Amino acid sequence: MDKKPIEQCMEISTNPYDYLKKWKIDNNKKIISCFxxxxxxxxxxxxxxxxxISWRSDEPVTMGHSHLATFNCGLxxxxxxxxxxxxxxxxxxxxxxxxxxxxxxxxxxxxxxxxMPYIEYLSLPALYDDKVSYNYLIEEFKRFTTGLEKVSGxxxxxxxxxxxxxxxxxxxxxxxxxxxxxxxxxxIIAGKEMLAVVHSSMVMAKDINNTLLEKVVEELNNRKQTxxxxxxxxVITYGGLCQTVNSELLDIIEDLGMVIVDDDIFxxxxxxxxxxxxxxxPYEALGNRYMKKTPPCPTKGDYRTDWTDYIIxxxxxxxxxxxxxxxxxxxxxxxxxxxxxxxxxxxxxxxEILVEVExxxxxxxxxxxxxxxFVEILQGV
Amino acid sequence: MSKHKTNRLKTTxxxxxxxxxxxxxxxTAKKRGEMVAWCSGPMFIFPYAMGMKxxxxxxxxxxxxxxxxxxxxxxxxxxxxxxxxxCSYHKAHMGxxxxxxxxxxxxxxVILPMPDLLITGRLCTEMSHYAEGLYRRMDINVVGIDTPPxxxxxxxxxxxxxxxxxxxxxxxxxxxxxxxxxxxxDRLIEIMAILKExxxxxxxxxxxxxxxxSPWTLWDYGVSIAPVFYMMGSPDAVPYYTQLRDExxxxxxxxxxxxxxxxxxxxxxxxxxxxxxxxxxxxxxDLGIVPLVGRYPWEFFPHPETIDLNGDxxxxxxxxxxxxxxxxxxxxxxxxxxxIQKWVEEYSLDGLIMFSSKSCRMWNLGHPDFIKAIEKKHNxxxxxxxxxxxxxxxxxxGQIDTRLEALAEMMAARKK
Numbered sequence: 001m002d003k004k005p006i007e008q009c010m011e012i013s014t015n016p017y018d019y020l021k022k023w024k025i026d027n028n029k030k031i032i033s034c035f036x037x038x039x040x041x042x043x044x045x046x047x048x049x050x051x052x053i054s055w056r057s058d059e060p061v062t063m064g065h066s067h068l069a070t071f072n073c074g075l076x077x078x079x080x081x082x083x084x085x086x087x088x089x090x091x092x093x094x095x096x097x098x099x100x101x102x103x104x105x106x107x108x109x110x111x112x113x114x115x116m117p118y119i120e121y122l123s124l125p126a127l128y129d130d131k132v133s134y135n136y137l138i139e140e141f142k143r144f145t146t147g148l149e150k151v152s153g154x155x156x157x158x159x160x161x162x163x164x165x166x167x168x169x170x171x172x173x174x175x176x177x178x179x180x181x182x183x184x185x186x187x188i189i190a191g192k193e194m195l196a197v198v199h200s201s202m203v204m205a206k207d208i209n210n211t212l213l214e215k216v217v218e219e220l221n222n223r224k225q226t227x228x229x230x231x232x233x234x235v236i237t238y239g240g241l242c243q244t245v246n247s248e249l250l251d252i253i254e255d256l257g258m259v260i261v262d263d264d265i266f267x268x269x270x271x272x273x274x275x276x277x278x279x280x281x282p283y284e285a286l287g288n289r290y291m292k293k294t295p296p297c298p299t300k301g302d303y304r305t306d307w308t309d310y311i312i313x314x315x316x317x318x319x320x321x322x323x324x325x326x327x328x329x330x331x332x333x334x335x336x337x338x339x340x341x342x343x344x345x346x347x348x349x350x351x352e353i354l355v356e357v358e359x360x361x362x363x364x365x366x367x368x369x370x371x372x373x374f375v376e377i378l379q380g381v
Numbered sequence: 382m383s384k385h386k387t388n389r390l391k392t393t394x395x396x397x398x399x400x401x402x403x404x405x406x407x408x409t410a411k412k413r414g415e416m417v418a419w420c421s422g423p424m425f426i427f428p429y430a431m432g433m434k435x436x437x438x439x440x441x442x443x444x445x446x447x448x449x450x451x452x453x454x455x456x457x458x459x460x461x462x463x464x465x466x467x468c469s470y471h472k473a474h475m476g477x478x479x480x481x482x483x484x485x486x487x488x489x490x491v492i493l494p495m496p497d498l499l500i501t502g503r504l505c506t507e508m509s510h511y512a513e514g515l516y517r518r519m520d521i522n523v524v525g526i527d528t529p530p531x532x533x534x535x536x537x538x539x540x541x542x543x544x545x546x547x548x549x550x551x552x553x554x555x556x557x558x559x560x561x562x563x564x565x566x567d568r569l570i571e572i573m574a575i576l577k578e579x580x581x582x583x584x585x586x587x588x589x590x591x592x593x594x595s596p597w598t599l600w601d602y603g604v605s606i607a608p609v610f611y612m613m614g615s616p617d618a619v620p621y622y623t624q625l626r627d628e629x630x631x632x633x634x635x636x637x638x639x640x641x642x643x644x645x646x647x648x649x650x651x652x653x654x655x656x657x658x659x660x661x662x663x664x665x666x667d668l669g670i671v672p673l674v675g676r677y678p679w680e681f682f683p684h685p686e687t688i689d690l691n692g693d694x695x696x697x698x699x700x701x702x703x704x705x706x707x708x709x710x711x712x713x714x715x716x717x718x719x720x721i722q723k724w725v726e727e728y729s730l731d732g733l734i735m736f737s738s739k740s741c742r743m744w745n746l747g748h749p750d751f752i753k754a755i756e757k758k759h760n761x762x763x764x765x766x767x768x769x770x771x772x773x774x775x776x777x778x779g780q781i782d783t784r785l786e787a788l789a790e791m792m793a794a795r796k797k
Contacts, residue, residue, distance in 0.1 A: 067749055069767065071466065071739050098529055100506050105746030107532050108714035112750040121532045125543065126503050128525030129551045136543040143539070301503055303513040303523055330466055332742060336510035339462030339475070340517045 005215035006193050013196035013244075016055060016203045021090045023205070030092040030152060035106070036075075036242035036266055037099050037299055038124055040141055040286045042164040042276070045206065046156045047148040049092070053202035053271075056243050057082050060360045067109055073330040074359025075243040076102045076109075083114045093118030093151055095144070099242065099299040100333055118151045120144060126301030130291060137287050161282035164206075168276065171206045174213035175272040181220045183262055183318055187230030188223050191237075191250030191260040198267050199244060232259035233378045234319055238311050239326040240265035241299070241334055245357045252368050253324065256375050261318045264311060265326060270295050298333035307337060308344040315350065322351040322378045324371075329358040351377050383667045386641050388632075390597060392625040396604050399617050403607065404444060404490070410434040411494045416560055419493070421511060422502015423708060424526050426576075426698060427552055429614055430569040431560045436493055437611035438508060442470035445477075446656030446771030450491040455772055457485055469740045469772040471511045478519055496521060498559045500552065503527040504709060505743045524555040528702060530712035537703045545699045553695075569694045572614035580609050580685030582622035589629040590673045590728055594638025595646065596629045599672035600662050601639065603653040610681045644669025645792045646729055648721060648763075650751065651736035651744040652677055652770040664782060668789040672734065674724045677744060680711035714747030718754060725759045732792045733763030734785075739775045762791035 003011065012019045024031060030049040034041055044051035056078035061070075064081030082088050094116055096106045107121045122140055125133040145156045154160075178197060182189055189197070197216055201209045235258045237250075244267045253260060263269055276289045293300075296307040315323055323345060327334050338354070345352040353374040355367055410417050418428040421438035428435045445451045454476030455469060461479050463472050480487045481495060499521050501512030509525065516523045526547045531537050553564045583605075589596050605625065608618035632638075649672040654661050665672065687705035688697050702708045710716040724730065733755060735748035752763035764784045769775035 069737055069739075069745050069748070069765075072742060072746070098506070101742040102746065104506075104530065104532075104712070104743065105714055108718075108747050109750070111715075112747075112753075123529040123531070123536060123540070125529075126509060126525055126527040128503075128527055129547050132543065132546040132550055133527070135546070136539065139539050298510070298513075299506070301501075301506070301509040301513070301525060301527065303501075303509075303516045303525070306517070330742070332468065332507055332510060335464045335467045336471060336507070336514055338464065339458075340514065342462045 005212055005219050006189070006197065008212060009200040009216065010193065010196040012203055013199040016052075017087055017090075019203065020052065024090050027205075031090060032093045032095055032118070032148075033088065033091045035094075035096045035099070035103060037270070037297060038290055039095060039097055039122070040144065040290070042161060042168050042282075042286060043141060043145050043156060044095070044148060045164040045167070046160040047145070047152040048154040049148065049152050050205045051095075052091070054079055054094070055199070055202070056359060057087065067113055071330055072102050073242070073328055074357075075328075076106065078359060080109055080113045083110070091116075093120070095120045095122065097122040097124045099124075100331070118147070120147050124290070127291060127293060128301060134287055134291055137290060138283050141283050141286060158282055162278065165276045165278060165282060165285065167206045167210065170210050171201055171213065172272040172275050174210060174217065175201060177217055178213065178220060179262065179269055181217070181224070185224055185227055186234060186259045186261045187232065188220055188227055191254055192247035194260070195244060195247055195250060195267055198271055202267065202271065230259055232257050233321050233375065234259055234261040235322045235324055235378075236260065236262045236264070236311070236315050236318060236320045237268075237324045237326050238264035238314075239328070239334055240267060240357065241328055241331055242266055243328060245326050245328075246362060248364055249326070249355060249357065249367065252364060252371055256368070256371050258322070258375060258378070261320055262314055264295055264314060270297070298337045308341045311341065312345070312348065312350065322353070322374065324374075325352060325354040327354060327356050329356050385644070385666050385669045387662070387666050388637055388639055388641060390601055390625070390628055390639075392621065392628050393601050393604055395621060395624070396607065399612070399615075399621070400444065400607050401490070403612055403615075404441075407434045407436055408492055408494060416497045417494050418498045418500055419496040419515075420500040420502065421508035422500075422504045422526065422528055423610075423702060424500050424502045424548070424552060425611060426569065426572055426613055427548070427556055428498065428500065429572055430565050431556050431562070432565070432568075433498075433556075433560065435611075436496070438474065438511065439470055440607065440611040441493065442473045442771055443653075443655035445473055445491045447658070448488070448491055449656070450488045451656055451771035452773055453487055454480070454491070457487070466740060468507045468511075469769055471507055471514070473771065474511050475514055475518070478515055482519065495519060498555065499523045501525045504530060504712060507741075507743070522555075522559065524551055526552055528709060530709040530716070531703065532713055532715045541699050541703045544702060545695060548695055548699065566694060570690060573688055573694060573697065574690055575614050575618055576609065576682065577685045577688045577690065579618040579622050580682050582619065582626050583609050584683075584685070585626050586622065586629055589633055592633045593646075593729060594636070594641065594643035595671055595673055596632035596637060596639055598639045598662075599649050599675055599678060600653070600658055602678055603658065606678060606681055638671075640666050640669065640671045642669060643671050645671065645731045645789060647672050647732045647734050647788075648724060648728075648730050649675040649734050649736060650677070650721070650748065651675070652738050652741060654736065654768060654770055654776070656771040656773065657768075657776055660778065661781075664778075664785055668785055670732075670785065670789060673730070674728050676711040676717045676720060679720070680708050682706050682708060712743060714751070718747070718751060721751060722755060722758060725755060725761065730761060731796065732761050732788050734788065735763060735765040737765050737767045738769050739767055740769050740772060760795060762788060762795060764788045
């Protein structure tokens with residue numbers, strides 16, 4: 001019997017290496033590993049190659065520490081480790097963007113740790129001066145295109161780029177639909193399943209993923225028929241910038257009597273927010289999407305839009321009783337923002353708990369105890 | 382007792398009072414009715430041109446660290462929710478801001494006045510986060526100038542235009558609005574003229590690092606950076622560097638070294654450990670290790686001779702950040718490895734120390750690869766020392782001793 005669509009997503013998310021190796025053999029296309037969080041993947045797709053969002057493995061970092069210190073984030077260390085262990089030999093190039101300090105230094109590390117023929121760095125702007133940032137951004141996108149055309153041997157035209165935008169927008173629409181199903185039917189999909197669904201979109205060619213997501217929607221609609229009322233306490237998660245959070249954590253949250261009804265995490269709603277609004281010029285359309293200030297992204301330097309307000313609004317819309325901060329260990333954009341989120345939520349009487357997501361060492365028992373206490377607090381609210 | 386002795390420079394004794402005066406003037410500016418800016422990155426030249434008193438983010442954190450006040454500021458920040466692993470410069474400012482907001486007592490000599498304008502020069506993304514945090518907590522005026530460091534030369538033309546457009550389109554109008562007057566281009570050119578003259582003298586001083594024995598150390602230059610950076614345009618700058626150059630010339634002529642006997646000449650990467658310079662200095666002196674050159678101290682306007690005082694002053698300043706000066710070039714490992722390789726020969730180096738700040742993710746990336754690449758080409762050893770520029774909890778001097786001793790042993794073996 002064929003595996004169900006969500007099960008397929010779980011399988012791809014759990015072992016993206018084997019999936020992509022096989023896919024490459026079957027499809028004979030180049031794969032470009034793109035770092036989170038704001039990469040214009042559509043340009044890569046339009047060049048005839050497949051963009052895949054870089055992930056961290058589930059192995060402890062060993063060889064990677066010969067290139068960088070332990071006090072860098074799990075994604076950075078794990079990706080370098082995977083390169084050294086030749087686990088990523090199926091990729092044909094790597095594109096990094098300026099999301100944080102660690103990303104700024106990555107091109108050098110990648111050059112030292114691999115013989116990758118194509119390593120590109122997009123110096124994406126801060127959202128300070130909208131017009132100046134936008135003009136500079138469009139130039140960066142065009143420079144990115146020129147490099148991709150050389151690697152792929154294909155020309156990116158307005159038509160191919162608009163076609164890619166359509167395919168990506170369809171993907172965003174499908175993921176939005178799945179999220180809406182969860183909002184309206186809490187418990188219809190487990191947290192770790194949702195993580196795998198979004199992650200499958202990051203790993204697979206978007207046109208193929210669209211077909212799978214259509215089946216996921218169908219599967220969830222079938223589940224809806226038999227779904228009984230979920231009495232668990234509604235919570236939302238936010239944070240988890242750039243990388244997957246441990247799925248075990250999501251299991252613990254839900255096993256303890258909470259249900260994740262919505263999220264603002266990268267391998268979550270942040271990834272597919274805001275479709276590209278086509279306006280005839282695909283670069284400008286992609287630029288307009290990048291310039292959007294919601295959902296707030298602490299890597300974009302936008303000091304005016306308040307992330308906490310966005311999270312509160314999300315919690316209120318979903319009648320969530322609590323907020324779980326999933327912070328990637330050694331993630332400066334989140335670390336620097338966190339005190340303001342914590343204090344504002346406390347001032348408004350909204351329960352919140354911080355869970356640090358570490359790459360190697362995580363004591364799930366300790367986390368479980370803390371989350372158990374959080375549940376008890378929520379039950380008293 | 383150490384077999385090595387330190388010959389302290391007379392001139393560097395002048396810097397303490399100059400720096401104290403700078404921060405005291407800033408602290409008392411509001412009482413005199415003067416406008417105050419806070420600035421990260423190199424954009425303080427623009428408020429200076431308008432007669433504003435200006436703080437510089439890294440300079441302040443270094444000053445607070447050097448005065449032994451950083452730990453208290455970090456504790457205040459952490460009591461408000463900041464994380465242990467967050468950039469200690471960021472946290473020092475959050476601690477100061479919260480001390481002012483909540484009336485928490487801190488040492489008077491490190492108190493900052495709240496700014497009329499916060500200029501965030503986003504050379505490192507943390508510089509942006511600190512401004513964002515202050516904006517949220519203190520509700521102050523912010524103007525952001527994004528100055529991304531280049532990963533290669535080909536990016537520089539676009540980056541220069543981007544930077545210049547922001548200065549003209551955002552920064553200058555905002556400074557004019559805050560100060561209520563037109564931008565003073567004449568004063569901007571005057572400051573650049575002083576910067577040029579000071580840095581040309583400073584570059585003459587740098588030449589003395591090539592002498593064997595070296596008449597001064599990287600620590601001496603470290604404490605002398607303020608006049609070529611955040612005290613830019615000060616009337617004390619040129620006399621200070623003139624006196625310093627003359628003292629170095631005299632020492633070089635007499636063959637007097639800063640550390641005697643000078644045993645090992647080393648490169649120092651990353652931040653200077655501002656809060657612990659004395660401890661590092663004593664430990665290295667005991668082993669005869671003399672630090673001489675580093676990409677962080679070298680980033681401060683290395684090529685002032687290229688400033689054209691008859692050119693467009695904004696373009697000329699932006700070129701000092703990118704194409705002609707390269708301030709931003711030293712921030713990323715791609716652009717700085719060739720410089721380090723060149724310095725190994727120019728300064729006759731015996732070894733490398735990579736100071737890896739645990740709370741700074743800009744200056745630690747690439748350290749092991751730097752050592753591998755340079756060791757392979759030049760056959761000199763290196764070590765990574767983990768610590769922090771101002772957070773005392775992150776420096777384990779037992780481990781630091783062991784690594785410095787290991788480096789000394791490796792250098793001794795290679796010198797045979």
